[in-house]
Amino acid sequence: MKQRALSFPWTELLDRLSILYGRGDWRVPYLREHAENPFQVLIGTILSQRTKDANTDRASLALFAEYPDAAGLAKAPLADLERLIRATGFYRMKARNIRACARAILREHGGIVPRSMEELLALPGVGPKTANCVLVFGYAEPAIPVDTHVHRISNRLGVLRTRTPEQTEARLREILPREYWIPLNPLLVQHGQNLCRPRNPRCELCPVADICATGLARARGERPPRPEDRRPLPAM
Template sequence: MTRTTPFDWEQFLDRITAFYHTGDWRVPYLRDHAEDPFQVLIGTILSQRTRDENTDRASARLFAKYPDARSLADATAKQIEPLIRETGFYHTKAKGIRACAREILDRFGGVVPQTLEELTSLPSVGPKTANCVLVFGYGVPGMPVDTHVHRISNRLGVVRTKTPEETEAALRATVPERFWIPVNPLLVQHGQNLCRPIGPKCPECPVADLCATGMALAAGRRPPRPADDPSVRARATRARIRPSARAARPRRRPPLR
């Protein structure tokens, strides 16, 4: 499903912020809230393939002992692993974050770099993590694309892509830069609540009349089939392969942020 008219990002962001009561996105979002870039970087690596609550608890434990690149680089994997165990894949993550801290120390004097190229040259740092550091650590425009941003951008009809990497490139090319910083936090919030991977609540959605999927439903046209939605297609495939595992996992509603 592709759009034939330009997408009104300003109206979209206005409505999403009003709906979730997240405040004015025009106020420099992270001016007073930008976090320590090193802790954003390490926390984002820890957040891979786990829930936010697990990341938050593990990060608090880790940074209480190793708050910066120097202290983490000097720690051993055995010292790090118990602190981050609940995020899963803790052997790999412990090695990865330690190596990352070591390179920041050796190559960048202990200061997390501020360019995508330098950030993605670090161990365990991909495009999403690098963009998160720019946006949430330095408060400068970046385009972190996770599964929520990828899925919703396709449903809105603003991109037609198969991977988060393609979505990042497409959004960078089409979204005016003044909208970049709020796009990720607001789409993630929307994806955790109404625009879920399966069963989006389009009739309740404040941007349904801006959304290609919402407009199709309102007009009585068939919404995109699961095969048109990369994230749903992937889940459907997993469900066919492991039906018992899927049934055994209850779905919990994430809290509003």
């Protein structure tokens, strides 16, 4: 496992995906200048749990138009929040979580979203993926948000073999050089929404098929590697 992880051509992967999706040079720290509002990243990521991006976008727009910050959201009636975020599903639980989160930020952090992993994880409804999203997209701090796309594609690439996003994050922290942490999520998420979808990945159109364990196996007519495989990962 270590051999391939260490020798995996991460630069090549990010270069080719950046070109494919027209995202410019991933080495440029664009996030530092364009970091988003950390509070809205936090709440938007909680809303995005178990729903489609379009639903999250619609609900976030409606919610932040009325409650753009922790002070406003902390005082919002639950029924109003449920109405605004209904499209995201699990809206009762999410409404309770986002209001509790806003209240905790107000009470314990003076209305400013904390920027340490430990303090973020202590907020209601915040798990590792949400905390990592706040660090990367809200504060432009190196972190690795792992959602289903990052988890699935990392396994398909053959750089690790894990069963859960949490295991994937832990493993990526060990094997992925820090310079790649910030650009990895946006590029893999975009790839997962386009060519490397959950079902029927379009390997024949993929620009990284020659460095991907799944792409290489399919081109040879072999069975792609699976997380449950016990065979050692191939060396590149």
